[in-house]
Amino acid sequence: METLQFYDEAYEVCLNSERIALLPKEYALLRFLFTRRNQVFRRSDLLDLVWGQDEMPTDRTVDDHVYRLRKKLHGWRHLLTIETVRGMGYRLTWKEPKGQNLLENNPEFAGHVRHMLEMYHGLGMGAAMQTLSANKDVLGFELDPFYAVYLRFVSGDFRWFLTTSDLPFNEKLFYLAHLYFIAEEDSAKVLDLYKRIVDGKQQLPGLWEEELQINMISLLVEAKQWQQAADQIQKVEKIVARIQSPSYTLTFLFQHICYLLDRQDVAGAEEAFTQANALLAAKPMQREQGMLVILEGMWQYLQGLPEQGRLSLDKGIEILQRTRFIPHYLFAVRKIDRFFQAFPVDSVWQQKYKKEWARVSEEYQFPLLRRQLVDVFARHL
Template sequence: MGLITWSDDTYEIQYAGETIVLLPKEYALFQFLYTWKNRAFSRGDLLDRVWPLEAPTDRTIDDHIYRLRKKLQKWSHLLTIDTVRGVGYRLTLKEQQSLSPTVLNSDFSENIQKMITTYHGMGMGAALQTLYANQQVLGFQMDPFYATFLRFVKGDFSWFVEDKSEPMSDKRFYLFHLYHMTEMDSQKRIEVLEWAFKNSKNMPDNYQDELKITAISVYAQAKEWERAKEQLIPAREVVNRVNSPGFYLFLQAEESLLYLLMGQVNEAEKVIQRSEEILRTLPMQRELGSFTIARGLCLYHRQEIAKARLLVDEGIEVIRATKFVPHLIYAVQMILLFLKDFSYDAEWERKYKKMWAELSEEYKFDYLQKKIRAIISSPI
């Protein structure tokens, strides 16, 4: 969210290496004002937005503004919370002066781009978000692609269905993934996949490639085994052409899920083993988490329930640490679909159903699905 890095768990905000710790309502108030920076709000507006189910007084707003101003004093060069006479309060973000990227030498720019590529490939979402938030301070510019990509990574999903400024061609790929990862009905996922394929010519080439690979799991989850196996052919052609370890591991993850859902544990383990050989030299954290979970699901097939639980939980924590929200949602979905199909562990199924419900509430799955279905139904 702009220059500032936010931590919703600890109520900490960071800028240029400095951290400020806020109280929960201070954090909520500041985040709202920052989201709508340079716009004035009355005390009543702020009470409605930050204290919707409570009955505080105007004095509550004034006290919180006073404390925020005091805590944010060290960032007065960056922003101020101003009193707007006759209205209320406004957060004013000041224009920042920074070095133009052209002033910096080519080695610096090249090293920054290598760092960005590494963070992306290794699944280091928090590092990517920190770099993106501090471009102006550090004096470089990230590819515009990351403006949209990082919204997806950190779970700002509502933007994709509410924003009107970006062209639909840049968002269709993300809309497909948002529906695919939040919908448990396999036939509905296939409908959205077909919509995505139909409109894929307007997508960048790499998105078209990713769709061909992702389709494997869409068909597998619907138990359309033959279609899933047929999809392996174009997916392998993509991987051979791109020649990227990341794409190879992506395909292997889809293929292992196919075999797991088919109950072919030996085949799944062969795929996982090949992937783990790559991960020993290239420890991509998202993929490491996914294959740890897959290894756990294999152990379920072998009736080693206690060990399976440990690996599944370990994989989830590895993915959670990457700060890639979509991968966390996909992982929980995969676990639930597997446990639902095979009924190996009712207790852990309940545990992950609860986690799914929490994710659904936090990221508004029902709302997203409704909006995406409306978009799909609209004329192109």
């Protein structure tokens, strides 16, 4: 299935290998409509949701932008159109044609594609994964079930996990729990959810339960439950030793570092940073590299080095932006915002990342997402 790729920094949209440059508001409008394709929106809805409260647009503003988008996207009219719905507003209609796939039943080719996706995944190359997925019709392959779901998560298509009936609840529970971790401001509520999932023996696929166990460390730290956090670290250390995965080991080290930073344990933090850097030197992983640099920035702040701290936070965020792993970027911004709440050591950078957190919260509709997630958990757990 063909799809659009969006490049936020350049305000460009890509179909297969063809890119179209848009003006910022054209880009914002198209991205909004495409994310909610085949839905009708009144002009007033679009003004509120795309233009926001800080501007003074009119219905004519929406009409003008739709007109320009139609002209620029005319060459893609076989796949998408922005239709006027009389008496209502606008709807982006997306067509999904199916052509003959000569490689559909070729297991060797499917294996090559899976290997490529696994390689990109392991190295934290989310942009490469999404590019491959976006061009799968042209390249002649179907995503296997795991990556068909995982790439929706990576690309920020969070609504799908709340609305789809194609996936059993236990297979999407990890994703929903991770979204709740990001969107819910009360760490105690997230911690309670994680405990209910783990204690309830939900039979999560793969190593999802182990990852929840790892993530519980930082939740316990945020809740200032120091002894429970220390106990969880010992428990998870054994789990990670059994798994023997560089990625899971790094995730554990990052959680451990969060504990050590909050406890301001100098020797322990230095040892954990040394271990993490050694692992990344042996196997470079962009996603993990970005998170490590951010944690190093926090450590520099606590060591009285604010200039280095600023540079490291910004560098780590830039690395994560390039990976295009949307949930990891959101998690990192959340982590920085929480760090400055706990350690208000730089009011300028605190305000900078507070503003970024507010921006992504609005873009991904965290207040609505929280309510929907709570409702889902109430019905299924």
